[in-house]
Amino acid sequence: MNRRFLYVLPLVVFGVIAAYFAVGLTKDPSAIPSVLIDTPVPEFALDPIKGRDRGLSSEDLKGEVSLVNIFGSWCFACRVEHPLLMQLKKENAVPVHGIDWRETDPDAGPKWLARFGDPYTLIGDDPESRAAIAFGVTGAPETFVVDKNGVIRYKQVGPITGRIWEETLRPLIEELRRR
């Protein structure tokens, strides 16, 4: 056996482990890759929330590039994201549809929207996670980019920040519109 090799062996082992961690530790273990990317939106039809006449169904997601945003009045991170959604509405950037997820009180969602503003084109009420499970949602907020054929193209887990909007979502939406 080559003795000199034995001396550098610990260094080699360290190098391999360090490289492994260098990659592994930068990954977010709670980010679960979605299997729904590039598949049609699931079949669903949700009732409207209180104070609105129309709910949200899979049919509404065809014809135009849109965002589907999972939110809830109980969800704090949704509040962080909310001003950005209001801004998108003001700029008429893209239709944003909402799925009001797991409200225990049917008044909670409408109250929340009355307080912070309502950026949504259509909203479906999803108290029992019907659509949420069909979309493979693991937490709120989550946002799906749906193209004009009703195919899911992107999933954003967690709040949309200004940077994510500028660098990822807006370019993607523009590209999907050109297709």
Place this chain on the structure above:
Amino acid sequence: MKALFLGLVLCLAAVSAGAVNPDEMLDDPALEARAREISKGLRCLVCQNQSIDDSDADLARDLRVLVRERLAAGDSDGQVIDYVVSRYGDFVLMRPPFKATTYALWLGPALIAGLGVLAVVAFYRRRTAAGARRGTAPPPLTEDEKRRLETLLDDRSR
């Protein structure tokens, strides 16, 4: 003593009940048993290290209800699991499936153990080969060494 025993029994009962609430349960015990089995194999997406059968998370509850509804509607166990996997991917399975992307996961440990066995075998082979080359047994102890050995052994027996 009796109270302690009763307490223990109750603890065990609590463990086996998982997080399933009475109002979620199906009336048909056979269906309910199947639902429990399926739930134990599905990961709670919120807590990740618990099955939906164990988890108190709201999403886990809704998944348990969904599993039961599908069973009640006549789905087979496989169909129920396939539906949830079609929404959340293989990640939702507590036991990863055996397929091309998971070969390293399932076969890796056996492979590494095999390499280890090979390394050990090679090491001993080489040593016996080296021993054979050197002659037979190691050279006998000198008088000095014998004396030292005896003192050492005496020390220990005292």
